[in-house]
Amino acid sequence: MIYDIIIVGAGMAGLTAAIYGSRAGKSVLVLEGNIHGGQIINTINIENWPGDYKTTGAELMQKIYKQAVDLGAEVEYDEVIKIVDKGEQKEVECEDAKYTARAVILAMGTEPRKMSDKQARDAGNRPVSYCATCDGALYKNKPVVVVGSGNTAKHEMTYLKGIASKVYHIHHDDPIPRDTAAVFVAIGRVPSTECVEGLVELDKEGYVVANEDCATSQEGIYVAGDCRTKKVRQLVTAAADGATAAEKAVRYLNKI
Ligand SMILES: Cc1cc2nc3c(=O)[nH]c(=O)nc-3n(C[C@H](O)[C@H](O)[C@H](O)COP(=O)(O)OP(=O)(O)OC[C@H]3O[C@@H](n4cnc5c(N)ncnc54)[C@H](O)[C@@H]3O)c2cc1C
Structure with a gap:
């Protein structure tokens, strides 16, 4: 099967993109290398997610995961190793399987920086x-x-x-x-962009280069959330990126 959109990462950015992509009538597969929810999952008191004062990361992300799945997105637990851009088809290679899509949204977030x-x-x-x-x-x-x-x-x-x-x-x-x-x-975080090295433009710290339109250097590949170049890395900005990237991907799909 060829999916319309493959999303790499089931954190806030990836799951929000899945909601928008599914609601636009596109087939959506989310690939997650760990458990869904992303880096916020262990936070026990979130006070700045609008409309849900003093929630936990696990509770918030489980609701968003359910919303994405209820709207039709599929989720597979498999780490993406490499993406090959073959023009109007993108091959996404995971540890256990290979998937194909017409558009890809990168939402791999960040991971803790390791010790020296x-x-x-x-x-x-x-x-x-x-x-x-x-x-x-x-x-x-x-x-x-x-x-x-x-x-x-x-x-x-x-x-x-x-x-x-x-x-x-x-x-x-x-x-x-x-x-x-x-x-x-606790020495900061680094972007989880190893799987797209050589595919899209990265800055010197490894973040995917993109501005507010979430478009990468490759046509049909978009980026959302903490793994892109941006000033504010928070839940609301990750969600906003997810919506923008999905909207862009849908327009691209409708064009091709
Ligand atoms: C301790 C802590 C507390 C925070 N508190 C707040 C707060 O109170 N309010 C707030 O707004 N923000 C907070 N933040 C920031 C917020 O968590 C992030 O901005 C947001 O979660 C980023 O979402 P994301 O989807 O871009 O990335 P992530 O949440 O990092 O999700 C990325 C997902 O991609 C997966 N992934 C990575 N690489 C691959 C791969 N190769 N293949 C498949 N899957 C992959 C990861 O496993 C992960 O699930 C906090 C962050 C931390 C660390």
């Missing part, structure tokens, strides 16, 4: 986590270390202080204290 090689060697076999809310409870009354200097690192430290026996704080590239049971890394 030196720190990773230092950490050895100790567990490394990127989310204190998810994993902090595993280290009750044990010493842990937080790597990072920004607001996220401060937030992780405050959270872990209520659980761990001691919370060390170090910066990027500092040596990791020997007696720690786990390493919590």
Whole structure:
């Protein structure tokens, strides 16, 4: 089967694009390499999603996922490895299967930046986590270390202080204290755009180059959400991009 639109990533941007694409009468497949919901899934208090004050990431994203599926979008759990642009057909290669579509929307978001090689060697076999809310409870009354200097690192430290026996704080590239049971890394995020390297134009940090129209350097390939070049990376801007990218994809499909 050839889908009208394949969307890579089932976060806010991808699922919103799925809603708009499906409502325009197009066949839509969303490919997700992890679980649907994206990076917001572990956040327990969202106060700036209009109309849903003090919701959780899991609750919000489950509603949006259901809305997309109810409107007809299909979702497959398979990581996209590579996309080959064959003009009016795009081949999307995943770990387990290959899919074809006439248009593609990239919505892969961002992922936590990894520690330096030196720190990773230092950490050895100790567990490394990127989310204190998810994993902090595993280290009750044990010493842990937080790597990072920004607001996220401060937030992780405050959270872990209520659980761990001691919370060390170090910066990027500092040596990791020997007696720690786990390493919590909070040194920013990087775009998950490895699967489109060489396909569309990326900036020097790896974000897909696009402006408010969400068009990439390749015809029929659009981009939405945190993985594109933009000033504000938030849920509402990801949703807005999803709508724009889908609208653009629908116009392109109607033209060809
Ligand atoms: C801790 C934290 C708290 C936040 N709190 C708020 C808040 O309160 N309010 C707010 O507005 N924003 C908040 N944000 C920002 C917000 O979460 C993001 O702006 C938004 O979720 C981005 O959505 P997205 O769909 O672009 O990307 P993501 O949510 O990152 O979704 C991308 C999806 O693509 C998948 N994917 C990646 N690569 C592939 C591949 N190769 N193949 C298949 N699937 C792939 C990923 O698994 C993921 O599910 C927060 C972010 C974090 C990290």
